[in-house]
Amino acid sequence: MQETGKRIAIIGASGKLGRYMVAHALERGYEVVAVCRPKSVAKLDAFKDAITIVPGRTDDRAAIRKAVSDCDAVLTVLVPWGVHGYATNTAQAVLDFAPEKARLIFSCGWHISRDGKDVYPLGLRLLVPLVSVVGRLLRLVDIRDQENATRRIFESGRRWTVVRGSDLEEGESEGLPVWSRHVGDPILASNRTRRIDFALFMVTAIEDESLVQEAPAIVSCKSQSAMAAKGAAALTR
Numbered sequence: 001m002q003e004t005g006k007r008i009a010i011i012g013a014s015g016k017l018g019r020y021m022v023a024h025a026l027e028r029g030y031e032v033v034a035v036c037r038p039k040s041v042a043k044l045d046a047f048k049d050a051i052t053i054v055p056g057r058t059d060d061r062a063a064i065r066k067a068v069s070d071c072d073a074v075l076t077v078l079v080p081w082g083v084h085g086y087a088t089n090t091a092q093a094v095l096d097f098a099p100e101k102a103r104l105i106f107s108c109g110w111h112i113s114r115d116g117k118d119v120y121p122l123g124l125r126l127l128v129p130l131v132s133v134v135g136r137l138l139r140l141v142d143i144r145d146q147e148n149a150t151r152r153i154f155e156s157g158r159r160w161t162v163v164r165g166s167d168l169e170e171g172e173s174e175g176l177p178v179w180s181r182h183v184g185d186p187i188l189a190s191n192r193t194r195r196i197d198f199a200l201f202m203v204t205a206i207e208d209e210s211l212v213q214e215a216p217a218i219v220s221c222k223s224q225s226a227m228a229a230k231g232a233a234a235l236t237r
């Protein structure tokens with residue numbers, strides 16, 4: 001593996017998506033600084049000799065400041081845990097402390113809409129308000145927090161990409177997911193992506209200038225809807 005000379009931070013590195021991102025990033029020769037909750041540091045044991053770990057919650061401004069300084073890119077797992085603005089404070093810390101020219105790539109789900117033009121399947125239209133109400137009542141998650149976080153990112157003027165994941169599944173890589181600006185586009189209809197490939201999309205976005213200030217909704221390139229769209233495009237050529 002050829003070293004790129006580029007340093008990247010992965011915020012929320014110990015989760016499932018985070019660990020896949022660490023693996024992809026190391027494979028591509030990036031120097032990796034990982035932030036994860038102190039109690040989760042052991043989840044990064046497999047990588048501990050290859051990365052720098054900064055223990056800290058992702059909304060810990062001091063930890064984020066330390067991790068992102070001098071980074072060329074920051075990959076952030078945005079999760080709306082609790083009811084005290086965890087995702088918003090995480091995003092704000094990254095926006096405040098990442099170097100001006102850094103690529104900033106954030107994860108979230110299809111339910112986030114940049115321009116209100118997404119057309120959601122019935123299941124998601126029912127699920128999001130339900131999770132929103134029940135999550136807040138139980139003080140476990142706050143979907144509005146992830147919405148606030150992404151609004152700040154969209155308005156930031158920074159070199160951001162907000163990657164909107166479909167339903168996730170485990171399994172071997174199927175390749176780089178395909179994407180569309182809007183949920184409701186037939187290419188996304190299958191609504192499934194391997195988590196390992198969600199991570200691949202996040203890491204690949206570092207070098208993809210066409211994704212700057214985009215909020216791609218992604219789907220597996222091997223899903224039925226992606227294959228059908230590819231077939232239709234080939235027929236019209």
Ligand SMILES: NC(=O)c1ccc[n+]([C@@H]2O[C@H](COP(=O)([O-])OP(=O)(O)OC[C@H]3O[C@@H](n4cnc5c(N)ncnc54)[C@H](OP(=O)(O)O)[C@@H]3O)[C@@H](O)[C@H]2O)c1
Pocket residue numbers: 012013014015016017018036037039040043077078079081107108109110164165166167168195
């Ligand atoms: N799950 C899905 O089906 C799905 C679908 C579409 C998009 N997404 C997006 O994908 C990203 C990753 O989600 P994931 O579901 O796959 O989970 P994940 O990768 O396992 O990540 C969960 C993260 O939340 C942290 N966490 C867990 N409990 C916490 C708590 N009480 N307080 C603070 N942090 C806590 C974990 O840290 P520790 O390692 O310290 O526990 C980890 O960093 C998210 O941005 C999500 O919006 C998920």
